Amino acid sequence: MGNVCDGESRQSQPEIELAPRVAQPQGEPIHAQPVLDIEAASEASRHDSSGIPLQTDTAHHDPTTIPSQQEPRRPCRFYAKGYCKSGDTCTLLHGKPEEDDGEERSKENKKGRDSIRELGGAWVRFGPGAAATEIILPSDFSAVRISNLPTGFSTQLIEDMLWRAGLNRSRCDIYVSSTKKDTAMVRVWSPSFPKKAWGYLGTRNPDLEVVPIPVPFPVGSNLRRVDCREVQFTWYRPSREVNLIFSTREAALRLHRQVPTGFTVHGYRVIAHPPALGDDLVTWVVRLTGLPEIVRDQDVIQIIPKRHWPFQNQIRYLVYTNDTETESTFVRSMLDEYGPLERWEVSEISEGGQIKGQAVFFEESHARNAATSLDGKRLPFSKSRRLSTTLVTVVKFDVLPRVYEVVQDQINAHKRSWEDQNIDFAAIPPRGSYVTLQLKGCDRESMAKAKHELELILAGEVMRQRGKNIWHSSFNNTGEAYETLKTIEKELGIAIVRDGWLSQFRVFGAEGRQALVAKTLNRLIKDISSPHVIRLDQLSEFCWAVGGGLEEIQSQLGQEKAAFDESSDSILIQGSEDDLAQAKLIMARGQARASGDSLKPKQYCQICFWVAEEPVMTSCNHSYCDHCFVGMCEAMATNPGEFCITCEGDAGKCRKVFELAEIRSLLLSETFDKILEESFTSFVQRHQDQFRYCPTPDCSQVYRATSRTEKEPPEFTCNNCLASICTACHAAHPALTCAEHQDHASGGLQALNKLKKKLGVQDCPRCQTSLEKIAGCDHIICEGCGTDICWVCMAAFDNGDACYQHLMTVHKGVDYD
Template sequence: MIRRATNNNRLEPHEHTLDLLILTTHDIMAPSKMIQCRFFAQGSCRNGVSCSFVHERPTRSPEDPSDYRAKLPCKFFAQALCQNGGNCKFSHDEIISSPPAPSDSRAEVPCRFLLRPGGCQNGSCPYLHTIGGIKVDVSSNQNLEVDEEKEQERDDYFIRNLSGASIYFNEFGHVIKVSLPTDFSLASITGLAPGTTPAATVEILRGLGFDLDVNCIRIPGYAASSETKATVKVEDPLFAKKLSIRLKEQKSTLSATPIPIDMKGTNCRKVYISWHKASRSAWVNFGNGDIANRVAQKFNEGRYKCLGQFVRSSSATRSGSRSGSRHNPVAWTIILSDVPNHAALKDIEGAIIYPQDKPRHIELGAVSYPASEAEVSVEVRSHLEQHGPLENFYLRPTFEGKRVKAAAWFRDEDDARSACSLNNKPLSTLRDGKLTVTLVRSIKLKIFATVYYASKSRIDEQCKMWKEQHLVFHVYQDALHQYTTLKVEGNNAKDLANARRTLEEILDGVVLKDGENIVWDTALGSNGTAFMKLKSIAKELRVVVIRDRSMRQLRFYGPPEKVQQVVHQITDMLKEESSSSYEIDLESHQFSWAIHGGFKSVEHELGKNIAIFNVVSRKITINGTHQQYETALAIMDGKQAIHIRSISDDPSSTESDCPICFCEADTPIKTSCKHTYCLECFEECCKSAASTSKDEFQIKCQGDEGTCSTVFTLREVKDHVSSSVFETILKSTFEEYIQRHPQTFRYCPTPDCGYIYRCSTASNSKPPAYMCPNCFEPLCTSCHSRHGDYTCAEYKDIASGGYEALAKLKKELNIKDCPKCTTPMEKTEGCNHMTCAGCKAHICWVCMAVFDAGAACYAHMNKAHGGIGLGLERFMD
């Protein structure tokens, strides 16, 4: 080996020349230094500069121009695994001189979702999209999670989780099914041939021993899909699991996955996965210990970074007892760890910016593992799928940081929980490096966009605390920017629950109060001048004030410091607009008179916005003087003398008048039957439909004086009202349904629980065990009481006179209850001194007197009863 000393004191290899050979005493005394290190040639030497063997790239013979391999880079050398050294037929020089820039290796791995139902839904998918060698274009560039939110919003089948049950509504809002986890099963079947119909699926299931109706099966259409997926709903809580097990036992090409009912407002089907990126170590040598320690400190403080990544450094150490000699300046070494696996020597040299910090020599260690991020992700996904099928798997493209991160969505929450067992498990691909797997819980709230923007400053303040708690906050906007969906994710259930409560508190707004009094005036009940001025105040102050006529209050959204300013301006405005208010409740014949022209007569006499007619509540409100109120009553009392005419025939009536309040519509909406409503009136009409519907629930149009035959569908209602109002409508419909079916469903009797259960038939046998999934209280679903191991008949007997029989039986068996704690005690022999097994009280069996000690009890028996009682029979009463 020939080395030469350069002006900068670095040691560099000298090839194909004959220069003066300079040997140090250390070189002469170390004959092993003439021998090539075979471990270094393989990229796996762990001794660094302290190695006794040569760490030089051996010179290679001139390349054979006829050997095409000489121009191809050696992939094993790139992974520090080449064992051929200088005899390798593939090129090592190109990689040494110009290491390739980091690229996304996932582009070489085929996308596993491309051939699944619906294809790949990730427009920015980094994996290879080819079928039969032809590239498949994915046009969508939307984020995977945004697409998921939009898909869920678009595919609303009007199924809601209310009171611990899954409630199915038809297109008009009728409750058609109440499904509890105890009586329902839902399965997703994949692997069906393209074009498979529901009828064909029924035959397949019949061959497996399941006799189902074709209406139980739904097959969504996937025009671009290579297979068909079917969803099967069955009135059998064990069907989905039975089907899944049977298909596995028969080794079928089909697979069935039970689909759970999400009973809470949280979702726990997502997991985060991460693992350490491939890295290597580097030995950096200096001729001065102070310089070495200074560079180590700068790396540890982040002032020096390699390829933008934080690198850890050890303290400087001397290379050996002889290495401090003036003949060998390479005396101090620091070891850098977490160096990016694609880093080259020049990258480490470039990281050390200042010239006075430059090292003498750098050596790179082997890569921690050779697999690419994409290859590791394939194995990770394979391990996850052993716990259950996935809906999505997303590998995040990151070139910064020390860890590779991915997210997976399971179809079943239980599978996601099971997959957490992979946490801290070694992975062979990582050379026993460990995975981190964390269950992610999430909550979602959908609100008006205006409410979100008005509350954004308060939400942003909370986001800072959520970030410290490792909670992730997402905001999704709909296409029309009318609604905003807020989503919070995290792995700590308690922190997530607190975040939900905080969000709900913010989004509930602030009820405006002037001192202890709620800010409200009857003038705000109509769309008159007071309401218009209210809207102007809110617009001027850049806040949102929502009128709630049913609760007779105003809700404020905006900066807290503006609350009092808003209150003062609104109260001042209401003082100017103040007037007396009188309400007239209409009987059936009066309502018919009013809706057929009578109200218009009152309005014509008193003036617009003084008389207000609410069709839903069947009231006429007079905002004016007592004399005006008397005038309205006089018109109603003399209604026979008034010419009754249709409101539509009134020349003052216009198409823009709301059929609820008979005023010009505020924030107007037009229905499919061409009637125009105030948005707020329409919402109140829909919310009251459950209580006003005589027979079956329906939201009926009130246009054409209440004669319009249109019944609004849920889809039309959802297009016009806020999401909170829409959910309130569905909830009120459900509650009305439960009230009408007391023999089928009951509410849990635990205060504030709110969950329902299905009633069972009374029997003389012990009822099946049932525990409320919300409050965890045991309950009998037959007699709706808590009676433990007793049958319903036994409990009924005890509760309705059976106590007498019980007392008689206890007397026959010589059983008495402790007078202190009521624990039953049986006396079979011995004296009359008894000790309660429950409270340890000392008791006289004759008169049941209680004592703190046995001596006092014996003294009492001798004095009061003439002895301690050796004759048992005479003391039995």
């Protein structure tokens, strides 16, 4: 497949070896280079925002080429890794890898995969000494969908189009839709690529439709797909008001007390306002608002008891009577001002006269600005009605169907709570190998909590015993051992996901039965393990074994995998060929330590200088206590320099940098993961100009910092807590520029408010327009939104009559200046 990189920053971005597609269990850090492998996208992610399934034909590989009828070609291992320098001239097969129920293993790429972890919302590459060497974020990539392409086009045609438009296409992925023959997707390592492609391609090829789309995530990635591009909006159809006129205040009060709160007429919710003195200053009026435009006198009378009938009804006429289609056009134009829309939908009018709809923007920043700026804004076709807008957050999880089946009860236990918080949960039927679980809501804090609850369920549990993963290499393949594993799944009603790279089982649906599952897996491994014998023919070998060598093997492999057989003077290894090889290596190192007096000092810990307890022997032939070695690794995080684990042997003179594989072999799985996390944290702290942590307390997600000089710095939506942060000034300020936010934060707003108070300037309670009263009565009309306002208390009204009535009854006059 094609390489991925931003052409304009290619010199600054190192060439990265890509790993093959890997389906990873939910909740566990992924160890491939997934962000660079579009084939690693889940089946649910292989559909662009229009739901178009995408073929896996990429740049430099023409999907229309028909292979000749020859003997099947071997797969190209370079193409499987993500790139092939030979391109179209390669004689090996460039095809889609076979799927295996979301689990796929390859020993060939284990080493490279072990060096990459998913931490803090990023893919992190680690090198020698467990040093973090590179951080790659999903936001580093972008994708566009190109439609209306000519019939029979090839990926080469798209490459040529990009080249003619002045867009670097040397490292990009091009995917052709399998259902829409005129559509393709282009993915590039460059956040700004969609804007450039949109402008350049659209200008040179006006018939093409070029739109940005979300970048698909790799299979099993712990980076949940968080989408904040949808804005929900509502407004009301025109409504009438009815004045019920009474001769006395007492009669008006009796009616007001008798009318039920929130009663409806033709499905419209009607509000009865308290009695107010009429314009003639003699009669009393109870105003009913929110009535449908088709209301008649008898409709109003029917809801009033006969003994409380007024002596006169006064139905006010509507000024604005636009149809729904016309109003929708106005609303869309308001949204279009903030950016292009990917999707737009308006629902039918509800019984209460409310019109609802949703608009999906191509870019999240446009949606966020629209939701913030348009909420409460007066509609252009009405003086009294306003638009309500809300930003919607959508979080999606891709899970294996068998995993979803066993955790459904756990999810259902939370659904009622989610519904109470207006959070919708949906399980989208599988496309390919995965079920997509979706949470959708408007309140960020509630959504973050629901997301965390669902993540805990989908994380499953890694089966460990005495700090070591329960695992056997036989499960790397789909053989007899795997078939037995599926039988255990059915018997216990659980799902077991294998991870050959991390050498672990992740179990789902085993609440309260973890010990039983661990015992069952251990028994299975014992049954399938082949016994191996290490004969102790030499006296030195026997002395080493009984003098602590056996315990050293057991500490590395596990207590249950090594035993001493007195009848044959042998060590029995109950495990795989890898276990046997590791035991022999431990024995050889032990023999080397005991072979001469010159090596005796190496038997002492290089940290505490005592005889090493539970000794750890390094490749440079230095010994450490197990806990001293762990402490040395952890101490690297507090060093002022680069994080790098080196040997402290020979009084600190050795300084050999340990390879990552060696560090992993000398540490428990949990400790190794912790060391990598500390290395990652150290890297971020030393590169504050490039990376920042989400400012939400206890949130560990990172984002790429941008320069304050950027005209429109991108926003970062935290994958964990769902907070939205400006990547330039590292604060949340929707609908404000960094300068405006800085002005507010530095005291400019306080100073302005102080000056406004001194000058007698007040803000409109609805649109915040600053108003100054020069002369006249205390009833004013906002020039910004047309709201009638009481200047004394800044109360807002829908009409002048209501404002005057308020002034007379509450403030006892209108007070002309």
